[in-house]
Amino acid sequence: MVDISRGSTLGGSGASELFQLLRDGSPRTRAELAAKTGVARSTIALRVEELMSLGLVSPVEDAQSTGGRPSSQFALNASAKFVLAADLGATHATIAVSNLGGAIVGETMGSIDIADGPPVVLNWLIKTARALLKKHGLLMIDILAVGIGLPGPVEHSSGRPINPPIMPGWDQFDVAGFVSEQLDVPVLVDNDVNIMALGEQAFGWPQTENLLFVKVGTGIGAGVISGGRLLRGAQGIAGDIGHVQIARGAGVACHCGNRGCLEALASGPAIARTLSAAGLDVDGPAAVVDLVKHGNIEAIQAVRQAGRDLGEVLTACVSLMNPSVIAVGGSMAAVGDHLIAGVREIIYTRSMPLATSKLTIVQSAAGVNAAVLGAGILAIHHALSPEGIDRMTA
Amino acid sequence: MVDISRGSTLGGSGASELFQLLRDGSPRTRAELAAKTGVARSTIALRVEELMSLGLVSPVEDAQSTGGRPSSQFALNASAKFVLAADLGATHATIAVSNLGGAIVGETMGSIDIADGPPVVLNWLIKTARALLKKHGLLMIDILAVGIGLPGPVEHSSGRPINPPIMPGWDQFDVAGFVSEQLDVPVLVDNDVNIMALGEQAFGWPQTENLLFVKVGTGIGAGVISGGRLLRGAQGIAGDIGHVQIARGAGVACHCGNRGCLEALASGPAIARTLSAAGLDVDGPAAVVDLVKHGNIEAIQAVRQAGRDLGEVLTACVSLMNPSVIAVGGSMAAVGDHLIAGVREIIYTRSMPLATSKLTIVQSAAGVNAAVLGAGILAIHHALSPEGIDRMTA
Numbered sequence: 001m002v003d004i005s006r007g008s009t010l011g012g013s014g015a016s017e018l019f020q021l022l023r024d025g026s027p028r029t030r031a032e033l034a035a036k037t038g039v040a041r042s043t044i045a046l047r048v049e050e051l052m053s054l055g056l057v058s059p060v061e062d063a064q065s066t067g068g069r070p071s072s073q074f075a076l077n078a079s080a081k082f083v084l085a086a087d088l089g090a091t092h093a094t095i096a097v098s099n100l101g102g103a104i105v106g107e108t109m110g111s112i113d114i115a116d117g118p119p120v121v122l123n124w125l126i127k128t129a130r131a132l133l134k135k136h137g138l139l140m141i142d143i144l145a146v147g148i149g150l151p152g153p154v155e156h157s158s159g160r161p162i163n164p165p166i167m168p169g170w171d172q173f174d175v176a177g178f179v180s181e182q183l184d185v186p187v188l189v190d191n192d193v194n195i196m197a198l199g200e201q202a203f204g205w206p207q208t209e210n211l212l213f214v215k216v217g218t219g220i221g222a223g224v225i226s227g228g229r230l231l232r233g234a235q236g237i238a239g240d241i242g243h244v245q246i247a248r249g250a251g252v253a254c255h256c257g258n259r260g261c262l263e264a265l266a267s268g269p270a271i272a273r274t275l276s277a278a279g280l281d282v283d284g285p286a287a288v289v290d291l292v293k294h295g296n297i298e299a300i301q302a303v304r305q306a307g308r309d310l311g312e313v314l315t316a317c318v319s320l321m322n323p324s325v326i327a328v329g330g331s332m333a334a335v336g337d338h339l340i341a342g343v344r345e346i347i348y349t350r351s352m353p354l355a356t357s358k359l360t361i362v363q364s365a366a367g368v369n370a371a372v373l374g375a376g377i378l379a380i381h382h383a384l385s386p387e388g389i390d391r392m393t394a
Numbered sequence: 395m396v397d398i399s400r401g402s403t404l405g406g407s408g409a410s411e412l413f414q415l416l417r418d419g420s421p422r423t424r425a426e427l428a429a430k431t432g433v434a435r436s437t438i439a440l441r442v443e444e445l446m447s448l449g450l451v452s453p454v455e456d457a458q459s460t461g462g463r464p465s466s467q468f469a470l471n472a473s474a475k476f477v478l479a480a481d482l483g484a485t486h487a488t489i490a491v492s493n494l495g496g497a498i499v500g501e502t503m504g505s506i507d508i509a510d511g512p513p514v515v516l517n518w519l520i521k522t523a524r525a526l527l528k529k530h531g532l533l534m535i536d537i538l539a540v541g542i543g544l545p546g547p548v549e550h551s552s553g554r555p556i557n558p559p560i561m562p563g564w565d566q567f568d569v570a571g572f573v574s575e576q577l578d579v580p581v582l583v584d585n586d587v588n589i590m591a592l593g594e595q596a597f598g599w600p601q602t603e604n605l606l607f608v609k610v611g612t613g614i615g616a617g618v619i620s621g622g623r624l625l626r627g628a629q630g631i632a633g634d635i636g637h638v639q640i641a642r643g644a645g646v647a648c649h650c651g652n653r654g655c656l657e658a659l660a661s662g663p664a665i666a667r668t669l670s671a672a673g674l675d676v677d678g679p680a681a682v683v684d685l686v687k688h689g690n691i692e693a694i695q696a697v698r699q700a701g702r703d704l705g706e707v708l709t710a711c712v713s714l715m716n717p718s719v720i721a722v723g724g725s726m727a728a729v730g731d732h733l734i735a736g737v738r739e740i741i742y743t744r745s746m747p748l749a750t751s752k753l754t755i756v757q758s759a760a761g762v763n764a765a766v767l768g769a770g771i772l773a774i775h776h777a778l779s780p781e782g783i784d785r786m787t788a
Contacts, residue, residue, distance in 0.1 A: 040784065153748070162748070163748060209628070210627050210628040222714065224714060224715070226620065226625045226627065226632070227623060227625055227626060229621060229623070231620045231621055231625075231715060231716075232621060232716070233604050233620065233715055233716020233717065234603070234604040234716050234717060234718035234752065234753075235716055235748055235749065235751070235752070236716070237716045237746070237748055237749060238620070238714060238715050238716040239713075239714060239716075240713050240716070240746060240749065241710070241713045241714060243713065243744075243745075243746050244709060244710045244713050244744075245709070245744050247641050256746065258744065313710055315638060315639070316635070316638045316707055316710035316711065316714070317710065317714050319633075319634050319635045319637065319638050320616070320618060320632065320633060320635060320710075320711050320714055320715065321618070321625060321627055321632050321714065321715075322625075322626070322627020322628050322629055322630070322631045322632040322633075322634070323627065323628060324628035350637075350638075350639050350652065351637075352631070352634060352637050352650065354547070354556070354557060354629055354631055355629065355631060355634065357629070358628065358629070359628075390434065
């Protein structure tokens, strides 16, 4: 169904918007909230009342208020409740507790093998989360929801991975149901690039409604936020740009079975292969980063070229979605400006002036924390949605 | 602000969803509406009450209802109110009256010159609309809103064209304000490809939330519906894919000042130039369509190649937004399956299997009516948004 209304809402999205406005901790009046969300003051009042009765929002002493009148300003009680956030990678995982402002109040990192399958990995997640809560003096009753990022395609509405290439045993597994049954709170699941986009947006660009987060590591993928919302697409694989063919890719075989894919030429392993073939002693992406940091000219050139390859695909993305920020993250972002320089070179050369006049192309601001921050945001948004609030008041 | 809530809403988008559910004219119960929109029944009841009090929704005789109990089913009164829809092109315009179901109840076509500037063209629009209402026995009081499509980039939030290349005198002109002042109803303005996407979606693919509408005519552009919403982007130019460079474009000058753009090789005039250079008697895009319809092999080959060029750019779009439908419209769509065949050839060759397993690539179902139908939808959505309903009850 098409939503083309100009105003914002206080339904599913509106509660999130209200929350977004309050998330920075600044006090706001009902009138300010109504003006910013474009929603009727009566509706805002109702929602604020509801959040106040739950203790999530509190009145704030009003500087100009004169004796006797109730305060007209409200602010979020960021530490009234918490969420659990999990970023599961192929071999590493981070579990965190975030407050309602999205700030991480505690985290645990661990080694996992995603190929151990869902019960082993998810039981580890649950055990680790419980230990983390205990360490910080929190109980499950303090937790409103859990957000989980997985290294593969996920059907967000059901919380199940769909044909994930590096996750044997996870296809169609009910991740949300499994965790929810044991922790008894709502569980939201998404792929890692999507939650990285959420983390990047919330922590680096809170005012930006059109952001493209590009992860360059072992693979290449993007998380797309457009009109303030994460795009998922028909099969939940929106942003899967690693297998778009690029001009110089002709003939280069990709692990997907096709040829000339972006990922086959510009991913970390691809750059490492290029340098290795040129005779350098490079055994993987980390060695590429190392060489670039030591000023090796071949490595810098290879990374710059990978940036251009990425820029070629991103030029089409810029035309299609007209973002105001492109943030590049993932392990290869550690090479610094050389990769971004290649991206900028192509996008600024090829795109229409209006599309680039206010376009910022930068390294991820959230950095290595993007994923776990985003998993927290995923959980917070759900917890403060009407559905989540209904659950609290039930 | 990011909205990642799973449930739907009855705020700005929710009212539209409720309307979408009712727009087909089928009766529905509150419980059905609540289930489909994912919103609390109490909220649904409130909204249905509001729409009933405005006469926009009526109770429907319930087959199973037993005497004395009020009917539990509701349906839209599609002809309770109407909207005006205008599709303004460079030299042609269509003005229509649509009912709340989106169906056109009357229309007028006329010749205009968009270069005459806003006052001349918009006064013609207003005069023509008034005459059309009179002809159909309607008054302005029957009209809830006006939707206008323009042949250039539009800042939707302000209703102003932004640097439109073929619309001298229109840059930054307050189109919405000008028309609204004279007709005293809300006026929504958008670019023609966006409204074509809305028209295509509403009338060809009402269940589809991820649709890419591609217009191939004098220029090439796309309207992007993702997650049920029209994407606009940071400057309102999302979908402006005509100037993405393509592999075989190297060196070919484009009117935008760059080289190798899709539009410079695959638009109607570009195909005509190619055929003309090959010695055929082709004086424009219409002649290309004519040749193809007569089975001319060079023309068919040129159109097929244009389809491949388009497919090259659309492959990146498929990866980025994961649509379930790509509909090709615009004047060149009249060449039929030859253009679509080229698009399919490239997309199905290059895209990941999951992205194309359920992807439909077809000619526009709405055809020449897409734009004016979409302009009506634009107006209806606003009229039935909380903002529009507030206006009716005020």
